[in-house]
Amino acid sequence: xxxxxxxxxxxxxxxxxxxxxxxxxxxxxxxxxxxxxxxxxxxxxxxxxxxxxxxxxxxxxxxxxxxxxxxxxxxxxxxxxxxxxxxxxxxxxxxxxxxxxxxxxxxxxxxxxxxxxxxxxxxxxxxxxxxxxxxxxxxxxxxxxxxxxxxxxxxxxxxxxxxxxxxxxxxxxxxxxxxxxxxxxxxxxxxxxxxxxxxxxxxxxxxxxxxxxxxxxxxxxxxxxxxxxxxxxxxxxxxxxxxxxxxxxxxxxxxxxxxxxxxxxxxxxxxxxxxxxxxxxxxxxxxxxxxxxxxxxxxxxxxxxxxxxxxx
Amino acid sequence: xxxxxxxxxxxxxxxxxxxxxxxxxxxxxxxxxxxxxxxxxxxxxxxxxxxxxxxxxxxxxxxxxxxxxxxxxxxxxxxxxxxxxxxxxxxxxxxxxxxxxxxxxxxxxxxxxx
Numbered sequence: 001x002x003x004x005x006x007x008x009x010x011x012x013x014x015x016x017x018x019x020x021x022x023x024x025x026x027x028x029x030x031x032x033x034x035x036x037x038x039x040x041x042x043x044x045x046x047x048x049x050x051x052x053x054x055x056x057x058x059x060x061x062x063x064x065x066x067x068x069x070x071x072x073x074x075x076x077x078x079x080x081x082x083x084x085x086x087x088x089x090x091x092x093x094x095x096x097x098x099x100x101x102x103x104x105x106x107x108x109x110x111x112x113x114x115x116x117x118x119x120x121x122x123x124x125x126x127x128x129x130x131x132x133x134x135x136x137x138x139x140x141x142x143x144x145x146x147x148x149x150x151x152x153x154x155x156x157x158x159x160x161x162x163x164x165x166x167x168x169x170x171x172x173x174x175x176x177x178x179x180x181x182x183x184x185x186x187x188x189x190x191x192x193x194x195x196x197x198x199x200x201x202x203x204x205x206x207x208x209x210x211x212x213x214x215x216x217x218x219x220x221x222x223x224x225x226x227x228x229x230x231x232x233x234x235x236x237x238x239x240x241x242x243x244x245x246x247x248x249x250x251x252x253x254x255x256x257x258x259x260x261x262x263x264x265x266x267x268x269x270x271x272x273x274x275x276x277x278x279x280x281x282x283x284x285x286x287x288x289x290x291x292x293x294x295x296x297x298x299x300x301x302x303x304x305x306x307x308x309x310x311x312x
Numbered sequence: 313x314x315x316x317x318x319x320x321x322x323x324x325x326x327x328x329x330x331x332x333x334x335x336x337x338x339x340x341x342x343x344x345x346x347x348x349x350x351x352x353x354x355x356x357x358x359x360x361x362x363x364x365x366x367x368x369x370x371x372x373x374x375x376x377x378x379x380x381x382x383x384x385x386x387x388x389x390x391x392x393x394x395x396x397x398x399x400x401x402x403x404x405x406x407x408x409x410x411x412x413x414x415x416x417x418x419x420x421x422x423x424x425x426x
Contacts, residue, residue, distance in 0.1 A: 004316070005315075005316055008316045008319055008320070009319065012319055012320065012323045015323060015327075016323065016326055016327070016330075019326075019327055019330050019331075019350050020330060022334070022346055022347075022350060023330055023331075023333065023334035023338070023343075023346075023347060023350070028340060028342050028343055028346075031343060031346055032342075032346065035346055035349070038350070038353075042353055042357075045320055045323070045357065045360075046360060048316060048320065049317070049320060049360045049361065049363070049364045049373065050364060050367075050372030050373050051360055051363060051364070051373055051378045051381070053378060053379075053382060054356075054360065054378055054381050054382055054385075057381075057382045057385050057386070058353075058385060061385050061386060061389045062349070062353065062385055062388075062389070065389060066349060066388075066389050066392050069392060069393055069396050070342070070345065070346060070392075070396070072396075073342050073345075073396045073399060073400060074342055076400060076403070077340075077342055077399070077400075077403060077409045080340075080403065080408060080409040080410070081340060083408070083410070084339040084340045084410060085339055086337075086338075086339055087336075087337045087338075087339065091337070092337050095333055095336045095337050096333055099329040099330075099332045099333040099336075100329055102325075102328065102329055102332060103325040103326055103328055103329030103330075104325070105325075106324065106325035106328055106358065107321075107322050107325040107326075109358075110318060110321035110322055110324070110325065110358070110361060111318070111321075111322075113365065117365060117366060117368075118362075118366060119365075119366030119367070119368045119374045120366070120374055120375075120376040121366055121367065121368040121369045121371045121373075121374045121375060121376075122368055122369040124369075124371075124374075124375050124376060125369040125370070125371065126369075136371060136375035137375045137378050137379050137382070139375065140375045140376050140378075140379035141379045141382065141383075144376075145376075145379060145380075145383075148379075148380075148383055149383065152383045152386050152387060155386070155387055155390050156386065156390055158390075159390035159391075159393050159394050162394050162397070163393060163394060163397040166397045166398060166400075166401045168404075218382065218386060302390075302393045305397065305400070306397055306400075306401070
C-alpha cells in the first residue's frame, strides 16, 4: 500500500460518491453543481492514467463548459421539478438490477483482459518524427486521424447552427439570452478584468505548446471561450447579436482553413488531409491557430445560447 | 493484488451503470442529460484504462484511444448543448419540461395545438 494507491482509492471513492449524488439528489441545481466537481475529480483520474491531454479537455469541457450550460438550464427549469412523476418502485428495481448486470459485464472485461495487449503506440511513434510534432496525441489528432478531427470541428459548427435554429422566428439573428450581472465595483468585475488578460495568454500558450506537450487547439480555445464568457457576464463587453457577419466568419474560419489544407493535400501530397513532406508542422500550426480562434468563438456562443432578444 | 489501473478500470463500469440507471429512471429531462454525461464519462474511462494498458514505445499510454476520447468529449458536449437548447425551447413553448405524453394537461394542450 503506497501513499499514491491510498490517494487513488480515496479519489475513486469520492468520484463514485459524487456521481451517485448527481443521480439521486433531489434538486437538479445541486446535481449540476456536483457535476462540476465530478468533472474536476475525473480530470484527476485522467492525470493518474497519464493522459494529460484528456485531463485538460475533461476539466475545460466536461466540467467547465458543460457544467455552466447545465447550471443555467437547471436554474431556469427549477419550477417544473415539483410536477415530475418519479418512476414506480418495481420499474426502478428492475432497472437497477439490469444496470448492475451491465456494469458487472464491463467490469469482467477489465478484470479478465485478453492475453494479447492491443496497442498502436509503436506504430504511432514510428513515423511521428516525420510530422515534426512531439506530442503523440496531437500526432494522432492531426496526422493519423485528421479526418476525425475535421469532422469534430464541423460537429461544433452544426451544434451552433442547431442551437440558433431553436430560437423563435422573431429573434433570429438577435442577441443570445446570456444572463449579465452588471455591477460596477463588484468582485465579478474585478475578476473579469484581472483574469481575462492572463487567461487569453494562457489559452494561446496551450495551443502553441500543444504540438510538443500536452495541450492543443481545443483546450486553448476553451480557455479563450471561458474568458470571453466571463467578460460578457461581468458586463464589460456586450453580448454580440448573432447576425454579426464577422462573428459568423470567425465560427467557420478554422474548419474552412483545415478543409482547405486537407484539399490541398490532393495536389501537393498524396491525398486528402495528407501533408507535403517537411511542411506538416507549419501547416498543422496554421490550422490549429485558426481552429483555436473558431473554437473559442463557437464555444462562447454555444454557452450564450439561442437568440432571445431582437438586436438593437 | 489490485493496482491503480484496475481500480480506475472498475470505476468506469460503475459509472456506466449509475449513468444508465439515472437516464432511465429519472423523469426530469435535465437529470437525464446529466446522467447521460456520467454514462459517457464511464465509457471514456474504460477507453482510458485500455490506453494505459497499451503503454509501449516509451509512452505511458496508447495515444490512439486517448485522442478518440478527446474527440468523444467534444462531441458529447455538442450533443449536450443541443439537448439543453431543445429542452429550454420546449419549456418556453409549453411551460413544462417533461417527456411524459400521457400527462392529461399535456394531452389537452397538444389537441389545442393541432
